[in-house]
Amino acid sequence: METELQSFIEKYDLLGCIQCGRCTGGCPVTVRTNLNVRRFVYDSLDEDILEELANLPEIWDCTACSTCAVRCPKGLKPLEVLIGLRGILVEGGRVQPTVRDALESVFREGNPWDKPRAARCDWMKDLDVRIAEPGEAVENLIFVCCTIVYDPKLQVIAQNLVRILNKAGVDFAFIGEDETCCGSEVHNLGEEGLFEMLVEDNTELLNSFNAKRMVTISPHCYTAFKNEHPDLKMEVVHYTQLVGELLEDKKLELTREVPQRIVFHDPCFLGKQNHVFDEPRYILGNIPGAELVEFDRCRERSLCCEGGGGKMWVETESTKERLSDTRVKDARALEAGILAVACPFCELTLDDSVKAKGFEEEMRVAEILEILGEAIED
């Protein structure tokens, strides 16, 4: 039986909540904003005040890190309540212009950055790469990510992946201009309709390729394809899993020293949400000359950088220290030369903080693929 509109209470299983407080207790942004996600789970039981709740500015402070969902003892996903409330605003056309523009851009150009679709492959201009053809067999189909393809600072991530896979003799291909936003941030911004459309279209597009598995570069795409595309007919992995495999099988050798102390920041969408903790560490541990150290708050207890959940388009109004600032200060205290990340959003937020804190002399933020680029010979 299809019900037309599931009630808020049913959709988010609000009656399952025992008000234990683990969600809010774990929520990383509570140290700097008014967000109390448990209160939203509780207050939403009164469906008459949903509008009112949707108008509270803190619903935009959620980073979709999912700590609340991971910790909930009753299997609820408290963040989805906030996203549902955002949806009410999206539906009524009452969102900030930045959010509106990002969503419109996804609708028109397949990316949230207001960039033309035709420019999607510019980053690979000088590279000799294969674009997948429907039906043609390919071992690894690479999904690059809107943020990486268009941000000139981040394009090196994808370019390095090409270098590495070529060096390791891996069979791989890209999707080309048809590659379309994974929808992760679209969902987190509350545009459910557009998200559903993306899931449908992307499933059809991706299934048209004869690929054994899809390799994602951003953990946000990874989560979206792995967990939100039930009809996708291929395995989805994060590139750290593939590269980890290549190193283990000795198909890839790291020969150049990177004599640095490196600390790895677990992306929420990779670690907490998908339990990929070991592969990034395995890769970094294999870099000659590098010394790997750990944050106290690492792995399951890692601190969110506030990069996800639509935060690229909505600023949190708070005078308190940003979590990314806390994070780079912790990295600095460990005397790390490189703050390694495995997510484009983490790279952007943490890089900003390194600059804001004036740590550029002592340390840099680098995506694992950037570091790998330094560790291999061409």
Place this chain on the structure above:
Amino acid sequence: MNSKPKIGVYICHCGINVAKTVDVDEVTEFSSQLPYVKLARNYSYMCSDPGQNLIKDDIANEGLNRVVVASCSPRMHEPTFRKTLIEAGINPFFLEMANIREHCSWVHQDKEEATEKAKKLVAASVSKARLLEPLEEKEVEVEPASLVIGGGIAGIQAALDIANAGFKVYMVEKTPSIGGKMAQLDKTFPTLDCSACILTPKMVDVDAHPNIELLTYSQVEEISGYVGNFDVKVRKKARYVDMEKCTGCGLCAEECRLADRIPSEFDAGVGKRSGIYLPFPQAVPAKFTIDPERCLFLTRGKCGKSPKCVDVCTAEAIDFEQKDEFVEFKVGAVIVATGYDVFDASRKPEYGYDNYDNVLTGLEMERLVSASGPTGGSIALGEGEEAYVPKDIAFIKCVGSRDESVGNEYCSRVCCMYTAKLAHLVKEKIPEANVRIYYMDVRAFGKGFEEFYDRVRREGIRYIRGNPSEIFKRNGRLVVKVEDTLTATPLEDEVDLVVLAVGLEPRKDSREIIDLLRLSQSGDRFYLEAHPKLAPVDTATDGVFVAGCAQGPKDIPDSVAQAKGAASSALGLLASGRVKVEAQVSVVDEATCRGCAYCVEICPYGAIEMVNVNRMGHEVQVAQVNEVLCKGCGACVAGCFSGSIQQRSFKDRQILPQIAVLGVLR
């Protein structure tokens, strides 16, 4: 005896349970018209005395020879009505029940439709009733002894009760000493009696009791047979110490090259032991055991020039040549009292149990506050120069309980109270400490529990309502990340020590017992009792009872109560000396059996064996059912390729017409 059927049909209202949704008058009227039905009646509670008397009177006055009761599930009252028939002088297997409650009134709302369905169910039962045959219930003798598996407080209590009643008990305990978890506890809530003081005398009684044969460091290898007659085989693991010679002096452990180097299981890893050890000073038996996985001599074939234990043991009790031994015996009943495991705190990595030395479990804390524990009861943390007494101490409740994220939905029932107890003990030892308990609910349901909770709060222990989400370190101190849900305030509280109130889980080796005794598990993975209310110590396997935490989390008072219940159930069996076995068993038609032996594989009770028979001058193999072992589950009947197996009371010619009436078969 199988004269022309005269059937009486009795429709039960079950108060309003049935009558609310089924028109009982209409069903009665309908039933009275069915073939072979002599009369039909309805009554408010058929199971009551007047209800049963209706049946008895009708049998006497109307000459009924078959009875159909339309009421609840036969699981509930079939035994009741069979007894009624016996009392009225007719064979109890001339009873057929139509389940119009669980199968009808409870699951339907529309009265008209439910009434129609009830009619069909009754008609079906009537059509079968007329084809029923009388059966004879066999009795077998009961071996007047029992096996108790597990020597925790539950097993100890059950063993003592049975032994005191004059029956032989074999107690099998896996570890070198009996006592279980209770032996590890310091004081016990809510009365704060010293655990060892109340437990040790019982342990000694077990050892000394003339009716109890104690097999420690042992495990049950095989159990075959059936209620009243179980054949048991037990492996006594080699201790490498001659139990007769060992005086328990302990010189060996002092001198062992591994002295104080192996984490002590008894001290929950907080203290250390040697390669040869007595788990704790009051252990029963007070005999030493060599740990074969650690002992240098046993693992490497060499321990210095010669093993120190051998050198110092004046009793010459060390025997590296010792082998496992097997003991076999027969018992009439089995009690499973294998207890629980504490939840492994590593499975909640957000609490940093694997990361920080000052995050402990409740059980570790028990050893730390115990005067006989590794620190003599002092709660100092850190080593040597760095040692310090914690000032801010946090307890976190529900770790691994009520938590779907680790697959444990249930409440562990003891953590609320043991947390209160430990908090009290800590406050007693460090009066200036700031002790707080983070909780989501306080469940103080037992006798004296609420009073104890009250007392502890008034001693100055803060209860903060919020279940912490994470622990990390800041400036060398632990930070508890939590929301005070009563004021909706997110907190990051700095503390020196965190105690995780870990819950109770089924033992990791639960499978062993399940395989041995064909037990089932409930949703929480503990062993399943036969009925949650009315048969709480019985299991689906006749003659096998369960007690203590093996059946589900519980405290000591409840474990002891359940143990006494299990003992009395076992005693009922042993004392009566005889037990009835299932009459509705399977029977093989030797003339058509093809001897494929498929049924032997199917039978979950090992009740079928192949035997040689002479068939028209030829020696052939056919299946034969051991009627004492057969539980009447019917699996073989369904599986037989040649249709050669039929189950009494459920023969094809009895149930096919019944199904046909339901309109399923034509």
